[in-house]
Amino acid sequence: RRHLLDLESLSGDEIRTLLDVADQLKQATGGCRNKISLLAGKTCANLFFENSTRTRNSFSLAAKRLGADTVEFSSAGSSTAKGETFVDTAKTIQAMGVDWVVTRHCTPGTPHLLARELECCVLNAGDGPHDHPTQGLLDILTIRQHRGRIEGLTVALVGDIAHSRTARANIWGLSKLGAHVIVCGPPTLVSERWGELGFEVAHNLDEILPRCDVLNLLRIQFERQSARPFPSVHEYANLYAMNVERMAKAKSDILIMAPGPINRGVEITPEVADGPHSVILEQVTNGIAVRMAALYLTANAPIS
Ligand code: CP
Numbered sequence: 001r002r003h004l005l006d007l008e009s010l011s012g013d014e015i016r017t018l019l020d021v022a023d024q025l026k027q028a029t030g031g032c033r034n035k036i037s038l039l040a041g042k043t044c045a046n047l048f049f050e051n052s053t054r055t056r057n058s059f060s061l062a063a064k065r066l067g068a069d070t071v072e073f074s075s076a077g078s079s080t081a082k083g084e085t086f087v088d089t090a091k092t093i094q095a096m097g098v099d100w101v102v103t104r105h106c107t108p109g110t111p112h113l114l115a116r117e118l119e120c121c122v123l124n125a126g127d128g129p130h131d132h133p134t135q136g137l138l139d140i141l142t143i144r145q146h147r148g149r150i151e152g153l154t155v156a157l158v159g160d161i162a163h164s165r166t167a168r169a170n171i172w173g174l175s176k177l178g179a180h181v182i183v184c185g186p187p188t189l190v191s192e193r194w195g196e197l198g199f200e201v202a203h204n205l206d207e208i209l210p211r212c213d214v215l216n217l218l219r220i221q222f223e224r225q226s227a228r229p230f231p232s233v234h235e236y237a238n239l240y241a242m243n244v245e246r247m248a249k250a251k252s253d254i255l256i257m258a259p260g261p262i263n264r265g266v267e268i269t270p271e272v273a274d275g276p277h278s279v280i281l282e283q284v285t286n287g288i289a290v291r292m293a294a295l296y297l298t299a300n301a302p303i304s
Contacts, residue, residue, distance in 0.1 A: 003115045003122045004294045006131035007169045012176040019141050022286070022293035029065050032288040039299060040067035045098040047090060048125070049075040049105040054260055054287055055125045055134065059102045062291035071098060086110065087117050094118050100295060103127075121298040123291075129163045129224060135259050136169025137290040140177065142283050143214055146255055151178030154211055156202070158240055159218030159267055161190045163225065166259040167218060171199060182208055185240065186231050189220075205240050209249050216257040217242055217267045233266055243269040247277070255279055 007015065026032055044063035048056050056072075063070045073093060080089060090101055100121040103111050108130035115122040126132040144150055155174050161167045161183045171194070174181050183194045184202040195201040202208045209215075220236055231239065242256060256268070256277045264270050273280060 002298055003111070004133050004298060005111045005115060005122065005124050007133045007136045007173040007176075008131065010133075010173075010176070012178075015137070015140070015173055015176055018137055018290065018293050018297060019144060021297060022137070022141050022289040023145075025066075025292040025296065026286070026289035029292070032061070032065060032285055032292070035065055035067060037067035038296060039063070042068040042099040042299060043071060043097060044068050044100045044102060044295060045071040045073060045093045045096075046125070047073045047093060047101055047103045049080075049086070049103075050126065052104055052125070054284055055104065055132075058284070058287035059123070059125060059134075059291045062288050062295055063100075065288065066292055066295060068099070068295070071096065087113065090114050090118060094120050099299060123294055123298065126165050129165050129221075130168065131172075132165040132169045132259075133173075134287065134290050134294055135166045136173040137294075138283055138286040139166070139170055139216060139257060139259065140173050141286045141290055142257065142279050143255060145282075145286070146279065147213070150174060152180075153213040154180045154182065155214040155216065156182040156184050156205075156208055156212045157216050157218060158184045158205060158242075159189065160220045161185055161194070161218070163189070163221040164218050166216075170216060175199070182212070184208055185218075186236070188231070206246065206249065209246060210251070212254060213251065214255045214257060215242060215250075216259070217262075218259065219261060219263055219267060237266050241265070241267055241269060242272045244271050247272060247275070250277075253277075257283060259283070 046059055060070050102123045102125050104125040106128050108128040110127050111122050111124035124133055157167045157170055171181055182200040182202050183190050254277055258280050
């Protein structure tokens with residue numbers, strides 16, 4: 001494939017290849033720290049129309065670790081303020097001679113639009129609530145590194161499923177690799193439609209907790225909700241925050257994950273976020289690994 005637009009359209013084998021290459025490149029770069037020259041002479045442009053800390057910087061580092069150059073574009077301060085469209089902006093950056101456009105935008109489907117409009121590779125760094133394929137891959141890679149497999153594990157995605165592109169990427173990616181996926185959260189934030197699609201839907205975290213191998217704790221995306229969200233932060237924390245009391249009900253080897261940014265005291269307490277079961281910062285490092293794999297594999301794919 002020339003693009004990485006979502007995990008829903010990838011096969012289990014394609015996902016496994018991305019994970020295998022991510023592991024290999026992580027090792028080849030000394031844990032994502034050293035440079036190798038696999039992609040020397042190529043250029044990766046980051047086009048971010050929404051804020052980011054992890055995705056943007058790790059795409060940039062991934063390109064640099066493989067010897068590529070980077071172009072950093074933020075809509076803030078750009079000529080979009082003068083009326084230049086999203087597609088014209090992307091075509092302008094492409095005309096500077098880039099091999100990949102990495103795009104983050106609040107509108108679902110924008111990477112798919114660019115894939116039709118551009119000649120270069122397009123990598124989705126998050127399109128509204130739709131998908132965030134490299135986030136799903138880094139989450140799954142982190143689980144696989146700890147457990148050696150995905151098949152047969154019970155993984156709960158907890159929180160704001162309705163507005164979460166990370167949830168969608170995980171749901172498709174994990175299920176294609178044979179995990180049992182539970183989507184858990186308040187009824188206002190978890191659609192029963194997931195049940196119709198064959199996934200387990202739960203609204204009570206305490207009931208499902210004892211049988212979970214992994215919890216991935218999602219942030220409540222208040223920026224994508226109405227001015228009076230339900231539940232409130234306080235109500236949510238009471239019902240769903242992973243805290244020391246809830247950890248006592250969990251499996252002794254449970255993995256605690258969060259895509260970040262985390263809101264301490266809302267979906268996770270500091271004791272759990274910084275505790276021995278947390279792999280949150282390993283997820284960040286693995287973000288470089290999977291983004292190196294995405295750059296490498298798309299660069300070497302035949303034109304589709
Ligand atoms: N998880 C994630 O996408 O983080 P950023 O918004 O900081 O990139």
